[in-house]
Amino acid sequence: MPDLSPLCALGARTPRRVTHGALTLTETPECGLASLALRRGTPPPALDLPGPGRWQAADGLTLIWTGPGQWLVELPGAAETDVAATLAGKVPGASITEQTDGWVLFEITSSAGAAPIEHFLERAANIDLARFAPGSATRSPIEHLGTYVLRRAEDRLGIWGMRSAAESLWHALDGIAARMVGRG
């Protein structure tokens, strides 16, 4: 067997992390991701599924509404496991596709409450902040890249983007955070 070294989406052995003022951006490679779609006739799952524009944590998973009858499911810490099989055990009869390797997750945390996060979002995406309280999640373009943006808490965001554009998305997010404190 060849001796392969796993690399993060940004190309290094360890995830990238940077702090600009109150905001810290962290590449988060350990979170698994799968898509879930209910077919016509799928028995109603035991999981509590969030409605439009929402995310919800349940049973160690985070479910993100992506469209009518469709969700993305985060499996924190499970990126190196068979996430589709894990999810299939919880939602029998649904259409489930492993997504982990197609996506990259960046977490953005604030050490000064909600204000820097909202300031950041105003610059990054066309999202109505009045409708984006914790518990909200939406798909929105950031610098022309399609992303899913989750308001995990007042002072915390999760942003899923395309892994093939990880460096471009990082450049966009890092630039916004840097300019907020007058750097870059």
Add this chain to the structure above:
Amino acid sequence: MLIPHPLLGLRDAQEFTYLGDARLIDRPTGGNEAELAEYVYLRDNPAGVHRELWFHEQGDRSWLVVTRNTLTHEILGAELARDVSLARKGDMA
């Protein structure tokens, strides 16, 4: 321009792509060639209120039927195309 998405609220028109006349939902199935030619090629082009299909491509990827005034660009309403289509089938049945 903002589009009142029935599930997600007001969303920027930038997130959508435009297809055209909402009559495209009524694809003829009878095998009548003249009817199909009319469906493919002929459209009304009203100056005023128009029902049209918009795709929320950068959002939840749902098709909407948006009612828009083509003279003022005022958006008068938006429904899920799926609901419109199912309601019509219900009417026919």
